[in-house]
Amino acid sequence: MTDVTPTDATASSVAATASAAYRSALQVIGAVEPRVADAIGAELADQRASLKLIASENYASPAVLLTMGNWLSDKYAEGTVGHRFYAGCQNVDTVEALAAEHARELFGAPHAYVQPHSGIDANLVAFWAVLASRVEAPALEKAGVRHVNELTDADWAALRRQLGDQRMLGMSLDAGGHLTHGFRPNISGKMFEQSSYGTDPGSGLLDYDAVRERAREFRPLILMAGYSAYPRRVDFARMREIADEVGATLVVDMAHFAGLVAGKVFAGDFDPVPHAHVVTTTTHKSLRGPRGGMVLAQPEFADAVDRGCPMVLGGPLPHVMAAKAVAFAEARQPAFAGYAQRIVDNAVSLAEGLTRRGATLVTGGTDNHIVLVDVSGFGLTGRQAESALLDAGIVTNRNAVPADPNGAWYTSGIRLGTPALTTRGFGADEFDRTAELIVDVLSSTTPTATRDGSPSKAKYATADGLADRTRDAAAEVLDRHPLYPGLEL
Numbered sequence: 001m002t003d004v005t006p007t008d009a010t011a012s013s014v015a016a017t018a019s020a021a022y023r024s025a026l027q028v029i030g031a032v033e034p035r036v037a038d039a040i041g042a043e044l045a046d047q048r049a050s051l052k053l054i055a056s057e058n059y060a061s062p063a064v065l066l067t068m069g070n071w072l073s074d075k076y077a078e079g080t081v082g083h084r085f086y087a088g089c090q091n092v093d094t095v096e097a098l099a100a101e102h103a104r105e106l107f108g109a110p111h112a113y114v115q116p117h118s119g120i121d122a123n124l125v126a127f128w129a130v131l132a133s134r135v136e137a138p139a140l141e142k143a144g145v146r147h148v149n150e151l152t153d154a155d156w157a158a159l160r161r162q163l164g165d166q167r168m169l170g171m172s173l174d175a176g177g178h179l180t181h182g183f184r185p186n187i188s189g190k191m192f193e194q195s196s197y198g199t200d201p202g203s204g205l206l207d208y209d210a211v212r213e214r215a216r217e218f219r220p221l222i223l224m225a226g227y228s229a230y231p232r233r234v235d236f237a238r239m240r241e242i243a244d245e246v247g248a249t250l251v252v253d254m255a256h257f258a259g260l261v262a263g264k265v266f267a268g269d270f271d272p273v274p275h276a277h278v279v280t281t282t283t284h285k286s287l288r289g290p291r292g293g294m295v296l297a298q299p300e301f302a303d304a305v306d307r308g309c310p311m312v313l314g315g316p317l318p319h320v321m322a323a324k325a326v327a328f329a330e331a332r333q334p335a336f337a338g339y340a341q342r343i344v345d346n347a348v349s350l351a352e353g354l355t356r357r358g359a360t361l362v363t364g365g366t367d368n369h370i371v372l373v374d375v376s377g378f379g380l381t382g383r384q385a386e387s388a389l390l391d392a393g394i395v396t397n398r399n400a401v402p403a404d405p406n407g408a409w410y411t412s413g414i415r416l417g418t419p420a421l422t423t424r425g426f427g428a429d430e431f432d433r434t435a436e437l438i439v440d441v442l443s444s445t446t447p448t449a450t451r452d453g454s455p456s457k458a459k460y461a462t463a464d465g466l467a468d469r470t471r472d473a474a475a476e477v478l479d480r481h482p483l484y485p486g487l488e489l
């Protein structure tokens with residue numbers, strides 16, 4: 001795990017100290033509920049022994065992890081720095097202010113709100129902030145009042161109807177968008193009338209002219225950009241032009257690629273921060289922090305964003321805000337830019353290794369941290385591919401491909417990501433070997449027949465001994481790059 005701390009020398013001494021800390025912590029936990037202590041230990045063992053290719057996961061540093069296990073967790077701190085609804089928040093003020101300052105510096109953002117508990121929460125905060133600034137505030141001004149509680153019942157009813165009558169345009173789910181971008185199973189789909197833009201059916205790439213055309217017809221309040229499963233960069237300068245042309249607010253969800261923005265791999269037109277009105281993110285994916293969310297905003301949205309709690313959030317999680325401060329401090333180290341570049345270089349190596357061995361990739365490759373494999377060429381569904389790979393110690397997740405005939409449950413794809421194994425120290429050769437192991441498994445797996453003789457979408461058979469052989473081969477690569485070296489548990 002070469003990328004977590006600034007130098008290898010400090011890495012091993014930090015790990016040795018952390019070993020003692022974790023051993024003591026597990027003893028304390030085990031004295032109350034040993035099964036939880038065992039599960040924590042087993043999770044580390046599992047993560048050490050598998051090729052983790054889940055695109056949304058990473059390995060946080062011992063400093064980030066340890067920052068979350070302490071008494072900051074016990075404090076209530078509704079409000080914002082220096083303006084709390086609870087007494088005794090001076091230490092929470094310190095960590096929240098530090099996290100926000102690091103975030104502003106790291107991303108060059110005018111404003112950072114670090115309270116969201118997750119990416120979904122960050123999006124909700126952003127959506128309400130846009131509604132508050134663009135719909136509610138003008139309505140209050142028109143009615144000549146300062147607060148919604150001063151509205152007459154009739155004016156309030158009219159405003160609620162107006163708030164519920166707004167539109168959002170986001171990337172379709174099968175093109176790689178996220179549920180929170182206005183889709184029905186999520187609250188965003190109930191708040192907004194939604195429409196989607198997809199990708200070009202031939203190239204699989206985002207077609208900006210088609211986005212513009214759809215935006216002109218649909219006239220959304222919010223133009224959403226960002227994705228969970230699109231393996232390419234997005235030109236946010238062009239998205240902003242489209243938003244401006246139709247009077248929309250550009251919200252970018254950079255949950256997946258925040259680490260690439262922090263590491264300046266996505267710069268200029270591909271850095272969302274200078275182009276979007278509001279940017280949301282998780283902090284635990286490529287950014288390698290604690291599980292959590294964050295909103296970055298242009299000044300006109302800052303006050304509304306800061307009202308996230310109590311609008312849609314409960315009290316902030318001070319221990320997690322503290323861990324965000326630590327993670328952002330790590331990401332501001334020069335080494336993080338190298339890490340971010342390696343994430344992309346490694347994704348390219350993985351993509352090339354897969355293609356060379358006959359796999360079909362959505363868009364033909366990648367220029368971010370994601371590789372989306374269409375496994376129908378192997379005669380498999382995504383579900384079968386995911387399960388067969390998991391048996392062999394390769395952890396991925398199934399994912400729909402554009403216009404997926406197998407729908408969102410079985411799918412025809414698997415999504416691979418490089419942030420975690422890059423943290424572990426994998427380079428181009430290790431990712432090429434990983435590609436080889438993946439193709440070995442997929443090409444030796446076949447669907448089993450259902451009772452009526454048609455191929456099952458879930459069940460499968462693999463060549464004898466394949467899973468064990470692959471695990472052994474993976475172990476050879478993993479052993480060269482131990483996870484948390486020096487951390488003995």
Ligand code: PLP
Nearest residue numbers: 118119120178227228253255282
């Ligand atoms: N936004 C995007 C683009 C995501 O990919 C995800 C999670 O996968 C989220 C938001 C939600 O993040 P969380 O799970 O922290 O709520």
